[in-house]
Amino acid sequence: MNQKSTIIADHREKQVLVNDKQKNQAIACDTHSVSGVVSQRACVYCGARVVLNPITDAAHIVHGPIGCASYTWDIRGSLSSDSELFRTSFSTDLREHDIIFGGEKKLIAAIDEIVIREKPKAVFIYSTCVVGVIGDDVKAIAKKAEIKHGIRVIPVHSSGFSGSKKDGYKAACHAILDLMGPEKVEVKTPHSLNFLGDFNLAAEAWIIRDYLETIGLELKTVITGDATIDSLRAAKSASINVVQCAGSMTYLAKQMKMNYDIPFENIRFFGIKDTIRSLRKIVFSIGTEEHVKRFETLVAQKEAYYQPMVEAYKRKLIGKKVALYVGGGFKAISLIEQFADLGIQTVLVGTQTGSKEEYEQFRKLTGEGTVILDDTNPTELEHFIKETGAHILVGGVKERPLAYKLGVSFIDHNHERKHPLCGFEGALNFAMEVDATVNSPVWDIVKTFKPNNETKSESKTKSKTKQAKKEKPFDVIDLTIEGGIL
Amino acid sequence: MIKVIKPDTDNATKKAVKALMTEIHRDDSKDRNKDRNKDRNKDRNYVNMQVNPCKMCMPMGGALALKGVKNAMTIIHGSQGCSTYIRRHMAAHYNEPIDIASSSLSEEGTVYGGSKNLKIGIRNLVNMYQPEVVGVLTTCLAETIGDDIERIVREVRDTGEFEGIDIIPIPTPGYGGSQTEGYFDTIKALMAYFVKKPIQVQKETEETKTPFINIVLSDATCEDVREIKRMVELFGVKALFIPDISDALDAPFTNHYNKLSEEGISREELAKVIYAKATIELGDLVAPNHSPALFLEEEYGVKAYRLPLPIGINNTDCLVKALAEVLDKDIPKALEVERGRLMDGMIDAHKHSATGDIAVFGDMNLVMGIAGLVLENGMQLKLAATGSMSKRFKEQLESKLDQYQQKAEILQDTDYETIREVIQLKGVNLMMGPSDGKFIWEKDHVDFIRVGFPVHDHVGAQRKNIMGYKGSLIFLDEITNHLLDQKHKGYRERMYQTYYPKKESHKPIQTDEAAR
Numbered sequence A: 001m002n003q004k005s006t007i008i009a010d011h012r013e014k015q016v017l018v019n020d021k022q023k024n025q026a027i028a029c030d031t032h033s034v035s036g037v038v039s040q041r042a043c044v045y046c047g048a049r050v051v052l053n054p055i056t057d058a059a060h061i062v063h064g065p066i067g068c069a070s071y072t073w074d075i076r077g078s079l080s081s082d083s084e085l086f087r088t089s090f091s092t093d094l095r096e097h098d099i100i101f102g103g104e105k106k107l108i109a110a111i112d113e114i115v116i117r118e119k120p121k122a123v124f125i126y127s128t129c130v131v132g133v134i135g136d137d138v139k140a141i142a143k144k145a146e147i148k149h150g151i152r153v154i155p156v157h158s159s160g161f162s163g164s165k166k167d168g169y170k171a172a173c174h175a176i177l178d179l180m181g182p183e184k185v186e187v188k189t190p191h192s193l194n195f196l197g198d199f200n201l202a203a204e205a206w207i208i209r210d211y212l213e214t215i216g217l218e219l220k221t222v223i224t225g226d227a228t229i230d231s232l233r234a235a236k237s238a239s240i241n242v243v244q245c246a247g248s249m250t251y252l253a254k255q256m257k258m259n260y261d262i263p264f265e266n267i268r269f270f271g272i273k274d275t276i277r278s279l280r281k282i283v284f285s286i287g288t289e290e291h292v293k294r295f296e297t298l299v300a301q302k303e304a305y306y307q308p309m310v311e312a313y314k315r316k317l318i319g320k321k322v323a324l325y326v327g328g329g330f331k332a333i334s335l336i337e338q339f340a341d342l343g344i345q346t347v348l349v350g351t352q353t354g355s356k357e358e359y360e361q362f363r364k365l366t367g368e369g370t371v372i373l374d375d376t377n378p379t380e381l382e383h384f385i386k387e388t389g390a391h392i393l394v395g396g397v398k399e400r401p402l403a404y405k406l407g408v409s410f411i412d413h414n415h416e417r418k419h420p421l422c423g424f425e426g427a428l429n430f431a432m433e434v435d436a437t438v439n440s441p442v443w444d445i446v447k448t449f450k451p452n453n454e455t456k457s458e459s460k461t462k463s464k465t466k467q468a469k470k471e472k473p474f475d476v477i478d479l480t481i482e483g484g485i486l
Numbered sequence B: 001m002i003k004v005i006k007p008d009t010d011n012a013t014k015k016a017v018k019a020l021m022t023e024i025h026r027d028d029s030k031d032r033n034k035d036r037n038k039d040r041n042k043d044r045n046y047v048n049m050q051v052n053p054c055k056m057c058m059p060m061g062g063a064l065a066l067k068g069v070k071n072a073m074t075i076i077h078g079s080q081g082c083s084t085y086i087r088r089h090m091a092a093h094y095n096e097p098i099d100i101a102s103s104s105l106s107e108e109g110t111v112y113g114g115s116k117n118l119k120i121g122i123r124n125l126v127n128m129y130q131p132e133v134v135g136v137l138t139t140c141l142a143e144t145i146g147d148d149i150e151r152i153v154r155e156v157r158d159t160g161e162f163e164g165i166d167i168i169p170i171p172t173p174g175y176g177g178s179q180t181e182g183y184f185d186t187i188k189a190l191m192a193y194f195v196k197k198p199i200q201v202q203k204e205t206e207e208t209k210t211p212f213i214n215i216v217l218s219d220a221t222c223e224d225v226r227e228i229k230r231m232v233e234l235f236g237v238k239a240l241f242i243p244d245i246s247d248a249l250d251a252p253f254t255n256h257y258n259k260l261s262e263e264g265i266s267r268e269e270l271a272k273v274i275y276a277k278a279t280i281e282l283g284d285l286v287a288p289n290h291s292p293a294l295f296l297e298e299e300y301g302v303k304a305y306r307l308p309l310p311i312g313i314n315n316t317d318c319l320v321k322a323l324a325e326v327l328d329k330d331i332p333k334a335l336e337v338e339r340g341r342l343m344d345g346m347i348d349a350h351k352h353s354a355t356g357d358i359a360v361f362g363d364m365n366l367v368m369g370i371a372g373l374v375l376e377n378g379m380q381l382k383l384a385a386t387g388s389m390s391k392r393f394k395e396q397l398e399s400k401l402d403q404y405q406q407k408a409e410i411l412q413d414t415d416y417e418t419i420r421e422v423i424q425l426k427g428v429n430l431m432m433g434p435s436d437g438k439f440i441w442e443k444d445h446v447d448f449i450r451v452g453f454p455v456h457d458h459v460g461a462q463r464k465n466i467m468g469y470k471g472s473l474i475f476l477d478e479i480t481n482h483l484l485d486q487k488h489k490g491y492r493e494r495m496y497q498t499y500y501p502k503k504e505s506h507k508p509i510q511t512d513e514a515a516r
């Protein structure tokens, strides 16, 4: 087996793109992962869990074998101002005989037990892969349990194999709609809104709530960061919905528009510019002149305080190059802009589940020659990080060690982080984190590493290729003109 | 492999079978409950659920074992999520890239069988990684839909396309046991495969004449493996570690990252295991049918030693004595010195360690090993808990406790909900186990030493050394220092609050009359 190893596997060619603005390019996305290539994606259940788990006073039962629950127990940084029940992982722990004889009995008994002991406001039942195969009638069980216990028991159709993480988002949206019920609220509360697609990681939803309340607007419900069952039910009376994480929440926003007549807007609270733009958008759509005034005061204060500090970091960061590999398109787009704000250019961008429209945005927002990847894997990442000469990788837990092995700095942009990245405060945190990693003295030591047995000729050719790479041109474009959804 | 009623089978028969089976099932659960009531205490508060799980599933253990094999890649046959979650867990603990493929079963694969997916997957990963060994693990899903991986792998081999690559099917249904069984089963499967490879029967080569031993070590950190290796080498003998994760999962930084690890036990070495003088299996709690050492003894006559993990002086003595016996050699001077140093440290610590009211949880072998160190140092063991199911765990611990005239709660097949309650009830002041215990640490402020797998909220778990004389001493020091800190932290304030005479008590005692 001495042939050269493959970088881009069969059937993946169409999911790799080098941005060429002259051409009419389209990336293949929304496809099922190719077997055996070490995809970084998770499963439908994971998607459903991301969206629903932050609902604080519900019991979340994972119906399936133990692993699925074990690997997802309390790993996210969502915060609650109320119940902590959501952090408890309930699993029916299906074993061999349950797989053979069915898990229904166990599930029924499990719901009974939870309701008696924990008195949850509602119960969500997540079906995992095997449940989809052994054919437990989760829907019927949930129905019966509702009648028995007088609370909502909502099945989430999240068998891992039945699609991708995106389908899990959709399943979660269905569960939320199910909870809200079909009736419409005719008279909406004036100057009120819901904030869709924030999960209150490291208090992010609280930061935004504080801004909105300072301005004098009523934030009804964050879906689903720090949400309760009652607050989700109350969401129907809001005047508008604003959507941040578009990948997971656009579907819900559309449904809420259709069912409850609530219009929606896209917003984004990452980076100072986007935060201001988003607040302005909200204030102008549901506020009065008084609200606008307060908005202006708030922004002026915050900007005066935070902008100079961010600028100071920018001076240390300008000219660096970043590679992004994140879950959804929204995150990637906001990161491209946030890095641009710091004078850092995106040379590689990819997502696990981005949509066609989002990939089109990437092409607009990034320069010529930027590598664009859909559902990529460690092999491609390694190759393209080296090829583009990126100094920073942004990703999740699985990508971090790869960056470090390659001697590249790293930004955690996942659901486990413990520091807020949104709003003015977040913009500063972000700049600090980027600086802490990319300007660490550790890299200087690492760069001097020379293995004792490396032959001279080898190192020569290596430095040559490095030279060549350095010269590779990358367009720098002004994102403030071209980009932006606002 | 289990037989499963597929969703498309005739509904009436399905119902009938189900009805029949639930009858049986009901009876058996009744029995289990009777059993539980007989017990002094129940293992779990919830009957029908695991609440905050204290175990993982079989392919996790399998994937870990394969990480200690040179030039090996793993593919997990099932849906994408299982593989990704396992990778995430391992990456967070080891801080190493963990590349594990998935056959990415879709709806179609689930209904019509996943053979096509798995075959494509193996081809892709071979092209991308160029491995010598490919371990094919299964998941709950693959087993439930009844995929026969033996057959699928045979068909893959028969294509002749993968000449020179060893593709090994290893059934690890997630629900079939915990990560511990998955780990041992995978080691067993690797041995069984390689010792049967026809080309390997070159018995009398120079290599095999120099004596060596096999070591199967569970729950060890990379540093632990290195430490045990060093101890064996002091006897002047080579040990084959099956698997050997020491460098593969704790790789030094170099300027040429290789995504396929060249560290670990090679397939040539795996084929040699039957020529070893003995197999020493450290971590002896899995049922005999999962034990690689017993497998080699029964099938190939390689003497098996099953010993506890070498944590603490007594447990480490077991290993050292076994080594001396197998190799027919004296115990090396260096080890005597290390043992003496450990004893010296135990004396230094003993009055402080005596203040420990300890809870240990996690993987059963590790819990057992740590319990040994806890008891021999005069700490009070209050709780020993594992999520796995094991009779031996309870039996062995009980006899150990008797020996030290202690009583502790012993829980198997348990969850963290129950563990937390017992810790509260028993007034534990120091707990030890994987990061999952952080929930209790955060809520109830119980002091906590992270040890075992997974440790995802601290760094350096892969470098922690708790085994051997040296490691035991490092670990004992860590425990003692935690207990000392507890004593010193807030000492003055606490003493003042507890003993300084408060003003009210200075007041003269009021008689009834004076009060009037």
Ligand code: SF4
Pocket: A065, A066, A067, A068, A069, A129, A130, B057, B058, B059, B078, B081, B082, B085, B138, B139, B140, B141, B173, B174, B175
């Ligand atoms: S328990 Fe089964 S289904 Fe769940 S992660 Fe483990 S192998 Fe996958």
Ligand code: SF4
Pocket: A043, A044, A045, A046, A064, A067, A068, A127, A128, A129, A130, A158, A159, A160, A161, B079, B080, B081, B082, B083, B085, B140, B141
């Ligand atoms: S079994 Fe299915 S639901 Fe569970 S982790 Fe695996 S892919 Fe996800």
